[in-house]
Amino acid sequence: MSEQRTALVTGAGSGIGRAITLRFVREGVAVLAVDQNQAGLDETAALAGADAKIAGFVADVRGKEAPDAAVAEAVRRFGGLDFLINNAGIGAAKSAADTTDEDWDRYSDINLRAVFRFSRAALPHLKPGIGAIVNMASVFGLFGHPNVAPYAATKAGVVGLTIQMAADCGPNGVRVNAIAPGVIETPLTRARIDTDQRFNALNIDPIPFPRLGRPEDVANAAFFLCSDQASYINGHVLAVDGGWSVTNYSRRGAAL
Numbered sequence: 001m002s003e004q005r006t007a008l009v010t011g012a013g014s015g016i017g018r019a020i021t022l023r024f025v026r027e028g029v030a031v032l033a034v035d036q037n038q039a040g041l042d043e044t045a046a047l048a049g050a051d052a053k054i055a056g057f058v059a060d061v062r063g064k065e066a067p068d069a070a071v072a073e074a075v076r077r078f079g080g081l082d083f084l085i086n087n088a089g090i091g092a093a094k095s096a097a098d099t100t101d102e103d104w105d106r107y108s109d110i111n112l113r114a115v116f117r118f119s120r121a122a123l124p125h126l127k128p129g130i131g132a133i134v135n136m137a138s139v140f141g142l143f144g145h146p147n148v149a150p151y152a153a154t155k156a157g158v159v160g161l162t163i164q165m166a167a168d169c170g171p172n173g174v175r176v177n178a179i180a181p182g183v184i185e186t187p188l189t190r191a192r193i194d195t196d197q198r199f200n201a202l203n204i205d206p207i208p209f210p211r212l213g214r215p216e217d218v219a220n221a222a223f224f225l226c227s228d229q230a231s232y233i234n235g236h237v238l239a240v241d242g243g244w245s246v247t248n249y250s251r252r253g254a255a256l
Contacts, residue, residue, distance in 0.1 A: 006078040011088030013040025019215035025052040032074035061114035067121035081125040083226045086115040093151035111154035128173030132226045137178040166235030175234040182241025185212040208249040209242035
């Protein structure tokens with residue numbers, strides 16, 4: 001990217017959102033990092049380094065004013081907005097039978113409704129031929145999986161919203177794509193991998209690759225989808241899962 005670009009990243013205070021933020025600032029992109037955790041944003045900024053063009057913005061993505069306020073802050077600080085990465089989300093879901101109305105509303109508000117509202121707020125500022133939105137979906141939004149009903153449903157909604165927005169925004173030169181991560185190794189998933197045999201059987205054993213995904217793998221995909229190298233990619237859902245979603249593989253079976 002030869003010219004100064006600006007990105008807004010939600011959920012930037014930890015995990016994948018932090019990795020995305022660091023990847024973008026390393027490439028010279030100015031980033032408004034949004035998270036409800038001030039301490040997490042401070043740590044992300046510290047990791048980015050003193051010379052990085054990064055500003056933290058504390059907000060709950062469910063907040064009524066959060067999308068418009070965050071976009072306005074990005075424009076005020078950096079003079080415009082080129083990329084929106086809708087990363088904020090929650091996991092650790094339940095089966096449909098065990099999901100309460102309150103659970104359902106929380107997943108919907110954070111994983112799907114916020115994606116729509118931040119996108120709507122950002123669209124007037126995204127430049128034709130440059131502007132791009134990247135939404136965080138999941139492989140669980142593409143394929144059935146036990147005991148993740150509200151999570152999977154909202155991530156499937158993200159896929160549907162991405163496709164429809166690609167049709168709406170593409171004629172204006174703004175691209176909308178999504179990333180569908182598989183299991184990404186973070187402190188939370190590492191703990192489950194170390195202790196939960198069922199989690200391993202369902203999510204790790206079917207990966208036909210010798211390592212787990214890392215936050216940086218998703219960050220690289222997000223940067224690519226915003227870059228000029230992806231200038232004709234629109235409405236695509238990019239799985240970052242080591243082949244989990246497209247192979248009938250078993251590590252244990254392969255070892256027999």
